[in-house]
Amino acid sequence: MGTEGIKLIGMDVKLLINELNKALADEWLAYYQYWVGSKIAVGVMRTSVVEELEEHAKEEKEHADMLADRIVQLGGTPVIDPTKWIALTNCGYETPSDPSTIVLLEQNIKGEQCAIRTYRKILDMVQGKDSITFNMIRKIMQDEVDHEDELEAIMDDIEKMKEQLSRS
Numbered sequence: 394m395g396t397e398g399i400k401l402i403g404m405d406v407k408l409l410i411n412e413l414n415k416a417l418a419d420e421w422l423a424y425y426q427y428w429v430g431s432k433i434a435v436g437v438m439r440t441s442v443v444e445e446l447e448e449h450a451k452e453e454k455e456h457a458d459m460l461a462d463r464i465v466q467l468g469g470t471p472v473i474d475p476t477k478w479i480a481l482t483n484c485g486y487e488t489p490s491d492p493s494t495i496v497l498l499e500q501n502i503k504g505e506q507c508a509i510r511t512y513r514k515i516l517d518m519v520q521g522k523d524s525i526t527f528n529m530i531r532k533i534m535q536d537e538v539d540h541e542d543e544l545e546a547i548m549d550d551i552e553k554m555k556e557q558l559s560r561s
């Protein structure tokens with residue numbers, strides 16, 4: 394990054410790059426979890442679930458783009474070895490070994506909740522120290538909040554459907 398730009402950052406840049414790389418690993422794992430889930434999903438409300446998983450996969454990939462661009466701007470290198478994703482991740486990877494939509498939704502809701510907590514921590518870390526990263530993380534966190542909300546809304550629909558079926 395330019396010398397004047399780097400002066401704007403009131404914290405250890407290496408530490409910041411490390412946090413952003415950990416988040417980058419999370420995003421790729423989240424992308425894959427959604428993407429593969431959308432391919433194998435079976436069961437209740439499959440069409441809506443697949444649509445939502447595909448949409449989220451696309452947005453996690455956009456988050457990865459934003460994080461990687463900022464890492465490069467800060468003079469760092471985005472993690473170049475996928476085998477490092479598991480070592481770096483904050484939120485891990487839930488293998489969708491049961492492809493039923495309800496299980497996929499539960500796993501992905503857990504992932505989103507972890508993502509929200511992780512970005513909350515990064516926001517606290519950069520607040521007042523790097524406004525460019527702060528604004529970027531705030532935008533990403535907003536998407537993760539929407540993701541959790543959207544998945545929970547489908548879960549609610551499924552619960553209501555079950556109730557209706559049990560009454561009929």
Ligand SMILES: [Fe+2]
Pocket residue numbers: 420423452453456508533537
């Ligand atoms: Fe994301």
Ligand SMILES: [Fe+2]
Pocket residue numbers: 423449453505508536537540
């Ligand atoms: Fe998300």
